[in-house]
Amino acid sequence: MDTNTPLLNIRTIKPRDYDELAALMNLVFKDVGGAWPQMTIMDLIHQFPDGQICIEDNGKIIGAALTIKVEYNRFSLPHIYTDIINEQNIIQHQANGDALYGLDVFVHPDYRGLRLGRRLYDARKELCRSKNLKAILAGGRIPEYHKVADEHSVIEYLEKVKRKELYDPILSFQLANDFDVKRLMQHYLPEDEKSCGYATLLEWNNVFYEEETPSILDVDKTEVRLGIVQWQMRKMVSVDDLIDQAEFFISSLSNYQADFALLPEFFNAPLMGLKPNHNSVDAIRFLSEFTDEIKQRFSQLAVTYNINIIAGSMPLLEEGHLYNVSYLLHRDGSIDEQYKLHITPHEKRDWVIDGGEKVQVFETDAGRVGILVCYDAEFPELGRMLAEQGVQIIFVPFWTDTKNGYLRVRLCAQARAIENECYVAIGGSVGNLPRVDNVDIQYAQSAVFSPADIYFPHDAIIAEASPNTEMIIFADVELDKLKYLNTEGSVTNLRHRRLDLYGQFTKAAIE
Template sequence: MESNTPLLNIRNIQSSDYPELATLMDLVFHDVGGAWPRMTIMDLIHQFPDGQICIEDSGKIIGAALTIKVDYNRFSLSHTYTDIITEQNVIQHQASGDALYGLDVFVHPDYRGLRLGRRLYEARKELCRNNNLKAILAGGRIPGYHNVADDMSVPEYVEKVKRKELHDPILSFQLSNDFDVKRLMKHYLPEDTKSSGYGTLLEWDNIFYEEEMPSVINTEKNLVRLGLVQWQMRAMVSVEDLMNQAEFFVSSLSNYHADFALFPEFFNAPLMGLQNEKTSVEAIRFLSEFTEDIKQRFSQMAVTYNINIIAGSMPVLKDDRLYNISYLLHRDGCIDEQYKIHITPHEERDWVIDGGEKVKVFDTDCGRVGILICYDAEFPELGRMLAEEGVQIIFVPFWTDTKNGYLRVRLCAQARAIENECYVALGGSVGNLPRVDNVDIQFAQSAVFSPSDVYFPHDATITEASPNTEMIIFADVELDKLKYLNTEGSVTNLRHRRLDLYGGFTRPKNST
């Protein structure tokens, strides 16, 4: 450096600076690979321009600091250099990260002694404060270790540097800039023989960091507990009899802190036995007379027991047309409804039931949910419509009389979980009703299914009930796993849809 006082300027690095920057990196990092490829520097500037800082003297770059954003919870743990910069020189910048990660700080040898490195560190700290980030993390080399490697271990060396009994050209500088050593990372940079491959994980905490504290009310819940009722069909003498049994299960599920309670399709069918002399059409319409009362009682239970209830399904008479409807009773008192879309030949022939016209996704305090009533689960189009609306959990209340009927629902439900990257819970009824036509026998094995990938059980079955036994079962499902699957799964079904070939779905509007 010439004797005249340098004219310093600190600024962000520009694309046109690469040749000068590369020359400086080759000079400083000649022992660990030299300059990064142009592509890598250009990518840094493109992804995080504010994090790339240089100091120039009369227009000549004499020092620089390269920085990215990362997830604090991940990179405050042990990692390697290739977790930050891959072997293909791809920088792992996270735009939504809550911490800075210092890649490199380097200064031309002729300008050392002017505390330019401290200026670059202070610029990083200011960037951290201005962006309200938790901390600055860095993986540091300990190149002075090779001088004493025969006499002491790496932990001993680091401790002596911290106590200033030894001087390390990098670690001593970082400690003097208020960084703390959080841990040692073995194999951090294997080719760094001077450091024996070790790195130090350093951290500077931003004491001005203000964590955003979302409202507890509006916080999205990640771990959701599903409760399923495998319902025993039995003779009932009144609505009170039916609802007492239902309340027993709701109370039990609530005691285990379930977020949802799922009942089966036509769980209230025993009430048809109160007037067994009626024809099938008369009996199902007679059953519909109880629906409004049952719905309101379930709504009261949802609020009282602090649990969202999917009240199976019940017949509803509207404008002299009969529908099969499932009600979602929210624990805040709101009520949503989902019509059964596809009507089975039996329902159409023996009960003269009509199908609804649209499927919906419902926002709850535990994610976005949809309901497919029994036969509807066997039509992939409906599940895909729900997926396009961001469904996370699909509930399938069902009634089947034989095992092959049950397996149709089960296998299709598993397919819906895989192809739509969501959880599917199906709940059915067991037992028999000798005095009720068309609902005389039941077969069920209720279960909760997940997508099939490394984040989930190996058989994509989270839990299942014993066949044909009255019981309750629970499943804890993690909604965040669905997000990981969508971007990082072994296969990503939703992202790989050939919309150019078969398009998406437009849900019908202005319909029932």
């Protein structure tokens, strides 16, 4: 290696590069046959030019990655080397394949330690994403196995390499580059005496892979705009008064092309003031009489303004039991509901409210969403149950009267975003209702939180309202970033769960 600072360039391999490439292969692969014939390399360049990548230093090739396309369903199963390159050194490239197959990655010995292999792998991953392919597959040699074959079975060897008790130059490198060992293959390359004929089938999944869609309307939305109404409680004289106020905000959110509008828990509480002399139990049941009408009229607003509405929550009387229910009014006219599951001491004592029995994820035209009503956000089990159903955005309509009550909701919502690798939006109410028993004051600072990693704001806060001020806020959330986080984040909470210790309780609860 030149003692001067390398001047590196990454590019595709050209036919004129063969002599230089062959010399490098002879140097690196002298124990397994050296360079491939010129015909084979030319065939690779001709059939799949984008898949042949090299790194050069001041014009000299010092590393390369050779790649073909294959059918995933075939080569994710056991196979041997000659299924990829036959006895006549003809490459089995499949132009219509849906996965990449890594043939070789090699770097000049003098340049090892500069993480050039990682650059080549990153280029392969980018190629996989750009061509919308399912995965990268590779048959990986284990060249250090022969040294310990008398002491350890090959399965034991793989486990020790994973645990870094042993080092294998190929397998250790592959594991460090986010590849998983899918299976062990025997007789993959019989002449590979150092690997004792074994190889690992390695796989890196492209989390952005999308099946071919017949229409642009079937493409999943990747950037979603959230709108939150920080709602001020005020005297209202009728349901029409409430709907007019709500429509003002929903119209405003729609004008800014928001995909969702979130209102607070019990946003319709001012209607209890229409009969101010009721006691607490009678007042909340009186309020429940308006729920069905409000739900239907909000559904009309969702369709009219082309926006999905999370209508905070409202009391619902069913078969003599009172529940606190949040409604998701889709802009296509469909309606979903999420019952509040954990009931606060206040709700039980003063309003005699019962809790629901199920938490679920709702499919929308702008992502998979869940709803945790206020107190529910303070229970991590519910967020994890939503995560196991693939939630991307959790909405938390809340009502709190004091700042410490608000902070419980806020801090727990931030924890749910981090531990479940999703976005969380919280929306509350402000102001006061002096004529309504038990709903007299409010404190809120609505916000949208993200996971805490390099893909997101440094404080994991995407947007937040001014405290105790009626207003609307917007936040654009990128669903693709959640995929990056899940596979390539600084930490990957969901992937690193100890399911052997605690993995069954949420699954059982969902079922």
